[in-house]
Amino acid sequence: MSTRLRALGAVAAIVLLTGGCAAGTHPGAAAVVGTTEISIGDVDKTSQAVSTALGQNYNTAAALSDLVNNAILGQVKQDKSISVTPAETATAAKSAVGDDEATFQKFQSDTVTRDFLNEVATAAVVTVKLGGGTIKDLQDQAKLQQGLLAVKDASKDIKVSVAPRFGQWTDGKLDTSVSGSLSVESDQTAAKRKAAADAAQQAQPQG
Known part of the structure; x- marks a missing residue:
């Protein structure tokens, strides 16, 4: 099994065309999705717990990407x-771990991995139902594709922002190749920087 859960194949393939990084994140937040904040602690806990349940590395980038999705x-x-x-x-959860009962039970034994x-x-x-399917269609590629297109349209107004240390959320996926120094400065950060600069200028002795 790969480090990504099977059911994530459909979810991770979604091209969402969200609003990019317009909103900015708060201190301690790894990402903000609409009004939902995902903390750095959430990402770290998920990465560690899922790695233990899978028996292989599930890094923070993968954890954040899936938490955002x-x-x-x-x-x-x-x-x-x-x-x-x-x-x-429950049916979809078992499918996500390849119907491996032992792995499923490992996920159920911990609140972080279970949730x-x-x-x-x-x-x-949700993806397969948006495509007009039912729980029986989780492996139906046609239904999933229809669902992906429907999700793309339904989520077009949901704003996603990611903390610079993790990269940027671009075209429905996490781009970890973007350096934090190149990330778009949030409005809040820009305002604070300008205020600090103005205060420093006013504090200088007048000639």
Whole structure:
């Protein structure tokens, strides 16, 4: 099994055309999706817990990318009033780990991995339902493709911003090749920098 869960194949393939990095992040936030904040602590905990459950490395970039996707699909679920039952989540969760009961139980034994897997599963169900499918169509590529297109349209107004240390969220995915020094400065940071510069100038002795 790869370091990415099977069900993430559909979710990670979404090209979302979100709003880029317009909003900026708060101190301690790894990303902000709409009004949902994902903390650096959330990313670290998820990376460590999922690595333990999978028995292989699941790095912070992968964790952040999937947490952002989960948050986006959670917002789409709410906006579109899509119903996902506990039974559907459970079925999709087992599919996400390749129907490997031992791995599934490892995820269930820890609250961090259990909640994460449930979010991944819910995101997969939302995607396939937007494509006109049902829980039985999780492996139906046609339904998933229709769902991806529907998610792209439904999420076009959801703003995503990522802390510079992690890169930038571009065209529906995390670009870790972008240096923090090249990231777009947020409005809040620009305002603080300007205020500090103005204060320093006023403090200088007048000639």
